[in-house]
Amino acid sequence: MSNKELTYKLATYSGIAFFLFVAFFMLKPFAIVKAGERGVVMRFGKVQDVVLDEGLHIMMPIVNSVKTLSVRVQKNDIGAAASSKDLQDVKTEVALNWHIDPQKANTIYQRIGDETEIISRIINPAVAEIVKAATAQKNAEEIITKRKEVKQEIDIELKERLNDYGILVDDVSLVNVSFSPEFTKAIEAKQIAEQQAKQADYEALKAEKTAQAEINRAKGQAEAQRLQKLTLTPALLQKEAITKWDGKFPMVMGGEGALPFININPQ
Numbered sequence: 513m514s515n516k517e518l519t520y521k522l523a524t525y526s527g528i529a530f531f532l533f534v535a536f537f538m539l540k541p542f543a544i545v546k547a548g549e550r551g552v553v554m555r556f557g558k559v560q561d562v563v564l565d566e567g568l569h570i571m572m573p574i575v576n577s578v579k580t581l582s583v584r585v586q587k588n589d590i591g592a593a594a595s596s597k598d599l600q601d602v603k604t605e606v607a608l609n610w611h612i613d614p615q616k617a618n619t620i621y622q623r624i625g626d627e628t629e630i631i632s633r634i635i636n637p638a639v640a641e642i643v644k645a646a647t648a649q650k651n652a653e654e655i656i657t658k659r660k661e662v663k664q665e666i667d668i669e670l671k672e673r674l675n676d677y678g679i680l681v682d683d684v685s686l687v688n689v690s691f692s693p694e695f696t697k698a699i700e701a702k703q704i705a706e707q708q709a710k711q712a713d714y715e716a717l718k719a720e721k722t723a724q725a726e727i728n729r730a731k732g733q734a735e736a737q738r739l740q741k742l743t744l745t746p747a748l749l750q751k752e753a754i755t756k757w758d759g760k761f762p763m764v765m766g767g768e769g770a771l772p773f774i775n776i777n778p779q
Contacts, residue, residue: 543569543578550617552579559622563615581621583614585682590636592643600652603690604643606666608635609682616678624677634677642669652691659686 543564545551551564554577564578571578590606612620612630624630646665647655655662667684674681 541573543571548584549580550614552618552621563617581617585611590639592640594644594647596652598651600695601692602647605688607685607687613678620678638673
């Protein structure tokens with residue numbers, strides 16, 4: 513074989529190899545599912561029963577295609593406007609942590625679509641409806657004082673509703689609950705009045721206890737004085753005087769000079 517023929521064959525084989533190499537990557541006879549994702553297999557656009565886990569998967573090009581969905585926990589802040597039982601406007605901001613059921617990724621994509629459609633078509637309407645139902649059962653003050661109870665009701669209802677679509681709720685938080693400015697001012701005024709009333713009751717009780725303590729103290733002193741009078745006999749007084757005497761006689765001045773004064777009781 514001549515060098516010319518050999519060169520021609522090498523060029524031909526190289527061209528074929530390059531063509532196959534390019535075709536391989538253009539047609540992509542494989543699918544890569546990244547961490548935190550699941551692959552939905554479609555054959556000529558029809559969703560198949562299989563769900564691909566993370567990793568590299570060999571696929572038949574043109575015939576099969578793969579759509580990946582995230583199964584990681586996602587967070588969405590959703591605002592919902594509603595009315596309380598006493599017809600006060602309530603604006604609630606709900607923070608929802610959720611993820612799709614990895615084993616149902618194919619049916620979720622088939623029924624609903626991707627993450628954007630899940631949020632717009634399923635999650636947002638569900639949150640709005642459930643928040644309205646929960647706040648409508650309580651008046652405005654109860655929504656404030658029983659916020660934890662309202663949160664639990666919303667949490668339970670959302671889990672039941674979204675679970676039917678293969679969407680799992682991880683956590684629900686009421687980030688903010690607000691009312692109209694007029695109602696907010698009325699609530700603040702009521703709270704101030706209640707605090708002032710409690711303070712007045714406290715001051716009155718404190719004054720009453722102080723007065724009673726003074727009365728008890730006066731009664732105690734009077735009783736002590738009465739008992740002291742009953743027990744102060746002449747003999748007891750003389751004993752107290754002797755106990756406290758320092759051994760020195762009091763001096764009196766007379767014509768002869770200072771003489772000790774001694775009180776002698778002849779009896």
